[in-house]
Amino acid sequence: MSMILAPSTITYFNKIQAKVAQAMAQFDSATPYFVQDDPVIFNYELIRKAWFQGVPIKTVCQEHKISRSQYYEKEDRFVTYGMVGLFPDFKDLIEAPDLERLVIMVSRARPSLSQQSIFRFAEAVPATKADANIETVAQILASYGRLVSNRPGDIDFWWRIQRTLSELNRLKQKGVKGRDRKKRQQTFFQDADLCHKRLELFREIFLQSSNAVKPVCLRYGLSLTSYYRLVKDYRLFGPWALIPANTPGKDTMSDETELSIVPAIVILKWLFLLPTRTFFPIRVRCIYFLYYFKMFWT
Structure with missing residues (x-):
């Protein structure tokens, strides 16, 4: 957790x-x-x-x-x-596990993406739309050392902190007699x-x-x-x-979130990972991307 x-x-x-x-x-x-x-x-x-x-x-x-x-x-x-x-x-600043996982997943896939772009992405996903706002997205990125302003090595540092906090909660549930x-x-x-x-x-x-x-x-x-x-x-x-910081098991999103974002990820890769000199200019790719967003989530 x-x-x-x-x-x-x-x-x-x-x-x-x-x-x-x-x-x-x-x-x-x-x-x-x-x-x-x-x-x-x-x-x-x-x-x-x-x-x-x-x-x-x-x-x-x-x-x-x-x-x-x-x-x-x-x-x-x-x-x-x-x-x-x-x-x-x-304590959690806000309990929004699906939004948290989505933001981190998108950040890992596209490290150079701005927090504003990630916010727009989260806002378009039905399962995370209600929790999505620019401040929360920024705080999620900061909690994992993934802000643009973070230094090299911050991702590893904050990932260790996250694992430590998770283990701390587990140990508190166990107790010591x-x-x-x-x-x-x-x-x-x-x-x-x-x-x-x-x-x-x-x-x-x-x-x-x-x-x-x-x-x-x-x-x-x-x-x-x-x-x-x-x-x-x-x-x-x-x-x-x-506090031992064991590597936790793989996090999984809710079925609703996964079903919502997988088609978008496929389209995102197809449209944005093509060489920039192909016949698809950036503006055209954005139009296609928004069109398929609407098609998959309506």
């Missing part, structure tokens, strides 16, 4: 790499961990103080400037879902909470010298190869790199 990300969410992920690099330079560490003003690190540090270090909850709340109700809300999520419960919940508020310190670590173990490993190495990498990795059951791969990813994605 992919998401149409809100502008604030896109801004958040765009800033992570710079914040990670800044913290590594500030603390003179070769291993990333700390991210300034990051909700994941913020939530983990306050939960860790109360659970593992035994700091009174009142003191934790005062130090982090949150209310007790806010603390208990975070603790509830930690107990129920494990480490992934401390990651923020990013074993933590007990009456035995906070004893049940803080759970073998089933892989994301927590990885974050704690990064925290420990971040606060120690780089010479401690190998023994710490051995203690946490992580190979050096996996560690260095995670370090590379953490530099780009921050703590989100610790």
Whole structure:
């Protein structure tokens, strides 16, 4: 399940790499961990103080400037879902899965196509017409790094983010058992909470010298190869790199959408992928394309 990300969410992920690099330079560490003003690190540090270090909850709340109700809300999520419960919940800007898939499909087929052209395309498809507007199309493209203004590599970056968010939702549905508020310190670590173990490993190495990498990795059951791969990813994605981003199954559109767009795609290829010097000028091709749009969808 992919998401149409809100502008604030896109801004958040765009800033992570710079914040990670800044913290590594500030603390003179070769291993990333700390991210300034990051909700994941913020939530983990306050939960860790109360659970593992035994700091009174009142003191934790005062130090982090949150209310007790806010603390208990975070603790509830930690107990129920494990480490992934401390990651923020990013919601869909708008739920329009067919429009989202159509926009991405057209963008992949014609990367140079403007968002205005993609909007017109989506507007002509009955199954996506109701949701189609230029702002939503632009936000879908931004959510996948497919805006004309995006940099090289942004498509891979945002595709990884989409996969990570999908896996985060799956892990939250699964949950992690074993933590007990009456035995906070004893049940803080759970073998089933892989994301927590990885974050704690990064925290420990971040606060120690780089010479401690190998023994710490051995203690946490992580190979050096996996560690260095995670370090590379953490530099780009921050703590989100610790969530496995498995490649999901192939997305499928609803039958209605597929039946609506397949004829158009065939016509589009026939009309627009012909050599430009053939007897079909661009304007004539556009007229034919609009004519067949009307014929297939009326």
